[in-house]
Amino acid sequence: xxxxxxxxxxxxxxxxxxxxxxxxxxxxxxxxxxxxxxxxxxxxxxxxxxxxxxxxxxxxxxxxxxxxxxxxxxxxxxxxxxxxxxxxxxxxxxxxxxxxxxxxxxxxxxxxxxxxxxxxxxxxxxxxxxxxxxxxxxxxxxxxxxxxxxxxxxxxxxxxxxxxxxxxxxxxxxxxxxxxxxxxxxxxxxxxxxxxxxxxxxxxxxxxxxxxxxxxxxxxxxxxxxxxxxxxxxxxxxxxxxxxxxxxxxxxxxxxxxxxxxxxxxxxxxxxxxxxxxxxxxxxxxxxxxxxxxxxxxxxxxxxxxxxxxxxxxxxxx
Numbered sequence: 025x026x027x028x029x030x031x032x033x034x035x036x037x038x039x040x041x042x043x044x045x046x047x048x049x050x051x052x053x054x055x056x057x058x059x060x061x062x063x064x065x066x067x068x069x070x071x072x073x074x075x076x077x078x079x080x081x082x083x084x085x086x087x088x089x090x091x092x093x094x095x096x097x098x099x100x101x102x103x104x105x106x107x108x109x110x111x112x113x114x115x116x117x118x119x120x121x122x123x124x125x126x127x128x129x130x131x132x133x134x135x136x137x138x139x140x141x142x143x144x145x146x147x148x149x150x151x152x153x154x155x156x157x158x159x160x161x162x163x164x165x166x167x168x169x170x171x172x173x174x175x176x177x178x179x180x181x182x183x184x185x186x187x188x189x190x191x192x193x194x195x196x197x198x199x200x201x202x203x204x205x206x207x208x209x210x211x212x213x214x215x216x217x218x219x220x221x222x223x224x225x226x227x228x229x230x231x232x233x234x235x236x237x238x239x240x241x242x243x244x245x246x247x248x249x250x251x252x253x254x255x256x257x258x259x260x261x262x263x264x265x266x267x268x269x270x271x272x273x274x275x276x277x278x279x280x281x282x283x284x285x286x287x288x289x290x291x292x293x294x295x296x297x298x299x300x301x302x303x304x305x306x307x308x309x310x311x312x313x314x315x316x317x318x319x320x321x322x323x324x325x326x327x328x329x330x331x332x333x334x335x336x337x338x339x340x341x342x
């Protein structure tokens with residue numbers, strides 16, 4: 025949603041209307057005479073400005089036009105197109121004291137426009153809400169189907185809340201965290217289609233947090249673990265982020281987390297172990313190899329597209 029930018033648009037448009045309205049009450053004959061004496065306003069080229077005041081005046085116009093253009097673009101999605109030439113004409117007339125509308129008419133025009141814009145915004149908000157609801161319902165159904173299938177797998181435990189987990193590695197420890205504890209974990213989060221959305225492993229840095237300050241599925245699930253354990257959790261939407269979208273996580277998403285419990289109430293900040301020269305070289309080599317592989321794939325794909333285009337052009341494609 026671009027509600028903030030739309031509000032700025034309304035303010036900017038009101039400002040433009042005010043500029044015109046303020047000049048509409050000036051001595052029109054005096055301003056018109058001055059305009060006639062001056063003749064057509066000549067445009068200045070860069071470097072022709074005589075002093076700081078001229079440069080500042082011109083820069084004000086540039087800044088105003090840029091901001092207005094951004095605001096005009098932001099309301100295009102509501103089917104409203106602003107004629108920039110008429111905006112410029114209105115400003116010129118206003119400065120010259122030749123406004124085609126009285127101050128009362130300008131205010132009425134702007135109020136009418138704002139009312140129409142508000143109506144368009146409400147309609148678009150309703151459309152977006154309906155689309156989001158439909159998408160969330162579809163996501164929920166897919167998640168529930170996945171959960172039902174996962175629950176039947178060997179080694180899976182399902183709790184009363186609906187949380188499911190299986191033990192990947194059992195450290196056979198004796199201490200488990202409580203909901204009031206802080207923990208240090210490594211984790212990897214994926215959607216049910218396998219797409220990864222977050223990973224502390226990739227950052228090469230585990231995370232510390234209070235169990236009382238995370239999603240319910242984590243608060244409950246980590247209390248089953250002991251230090252050194254690795255679990256896989258399947259967390260229904262109700263125990264995750266619910267029906268609302270959150271950053272890159274769509275509403276009603278069932279989430280899968282691979283979690284490794286490293287410490288309970290850690291006293292010292294995590295310090296990553298220093299990589300050896302061999303490890304750094306190996307990582308660099310893997311990165312280069314991956315980049316080279318991607319480049320080769322891109323070239324092959326491009327060559328195939330060119331081949332298809334040539335075949336279509338020559339009529340030889342079978």
